[in-house]
Amino acid sequence: MSIEVLLNRYSLGGKYLKEPGPTTEELELIVGAALRAPDHGELTPFRFVVIQGEGKKHLANLFESYAKRAGKSHESCEIERARALEVPLSLAVIACIDAHHPLVPAHEQWMCVGGAVTNVLNALHAMGFAGKMLSGGKVRDALIVEAFCKPGESLVGWIAIGTPSRALKPRGVKSVESSISFF
Numbered sequence: 613m614s615i616e617v618l619l620n621r622y623s624l625g626g627k628y629l630k631e632p633g634p635t636t637e638e639l640e641l642i643v644g645a646a647l648r649a650p651d652h653g654e655l656t657p658f659r660f661v662v663i664q665g666e667g668k669k670h671l672a673n674l675f676e677s678y679a680k681r682a683g684k685s686h687e688s689c690e691i692e693r694a695r696a697l698e699v700p701l702s703l704a705v706i707a708c709i710d711a712h713h714p715l716v717p718a719h720e721q722w723m724c725v726g727g728a729v730t731n732v733l734n735a736l737h738a739m740g741f742a743g744k745m746l747s748g749g750k751v752r753d754a755l756i757v758e759a760f761c762k763p764g765e766s767l768v769g770w771i772a773i774g775t776p777s778r779a780l781k782p783r784g785v786k787s788v789e790s791s792i793s794f795f
Contacts, residue, residue, distance in 0.1 A: 623733070623744040626699040629774030633664065633700030634741060645735035649727030655713070657721035658728050661704035661760055663696075663770070670759075672696035678753045700774035705729060705745075707766040725768060732771055743773040
């Protein structure tokens with residue numbers, strides 16, 4: 613991967629994504645990139661759940677139900693529902709952190725989860741797709757967590773994935789000078 617891929621990567625949410633999403637073979641390459649995140653051997657403290665087709669309707673129902681329980685307006689409930697339906701494919705990111713691992717502290721396992729998400733987003737961009745990591749209050753909602761997680765797991769969020777609906781320029785970022793210092 614060239615440095616240009618990283619410097620030109622941008623995140624796009626569902627309203628800027630269209631079909632097609634990745635094929636099964638492309639999705640396997642994308643998850644393969646996630647599996648190369650910095651890790652300690654084969655600990656792999658994460659897993660993904662693919663949400664597409666009929667699964668998007670179930671996710672839309674969960675999002676709408678969450679918004680209703682949160683007391684949101686009818687319009688807000690519809691927006692939550694639409695967010696799940698508008699994306700060609702989503703990957704739920706599940707963290708499987710072993711807080712009592714004898715060699716790898718929990719914070720290092722969380723760093724691996726973050727590296728996996730970053731590798732997914734970079735792989736998407738390198739393959740001509742786009743995506744965005746989404747989380748928020750829904751990742752703590754008991755019904756949504758129960759739908760995705762096994763006991764002891766944490767729902768990190770969803771990566772919305774699709775083809776960019778239009779060419780976008782990378783957004784500005786902080787200056788390098790303001791983000792680096794020397795010891």
